[in-house]
Amino acid sequence: MTSNERIKLFRNSLNLSQQKFADSLNISRGYLNDIERGRQEPSFNFIKCLNEVYNVNLNWLLKGHGEMYEEIQTPKKTQAIIEMIESLNDSQKQKIYAVIEDEKRFNEMEKRVNQLNQLIGTMKTA
Template identity: 45%
Template sequence: MTINERIKQLRQELNLSQAKFAKEISISNGYIAGIELGKRNVNDRIVKLICIAFNVREKWLKTGEGSIFEEQANQLSELATSTFKELKPEYQEYILKQIDQLLDIQHREKGK
């Protein structure tokens, strides 16, 4: 089974029309139809969009190995990481300081 066929399988399993599936990942209906027909290649951007939007394991999407869906914690972690990488360095520093403060609060709450 090709990645194109797995995308069609996923869409059908989610019970989504091509239009709704395409809208969720911000591509055109025609593009998703082309993917499913094997007329369009699937690039890394589309793979990432599908994985994030539908909680799909990237390895399954690319190779067919393993289970289709990710656990929720992994999806959140990947989303946080990819978003963090897009930030300017000074914003990254700010986020890290905020995380440290939240960890301190959490540790104090556990001590109560």
């Protein structure tokens, strides 16, 4: 099995369409399609991004050795945040949770506004 085939296998294991997978890696669906079909070799930046975003085991991806995922190690900053949150009382934790939920909703609204702006832009040029 080639690394190109393993990339497709990995994407399918996540139950992601090519478009959603490409979006998550900030690449075009066409580029991903070319990689998966073996028409193009994945770039170093693509492989690096795949590892950073999904924690895929590079030894498995490139050579087919080992497990699909690397052992997850929590980054120091993330661990420090977890420890800070664990030291809070329930009321404080609830406030942080609410802020995070608000941020998620804001990001989703911002994404929709950008999509609408793109649609309006295409309508103006038509």
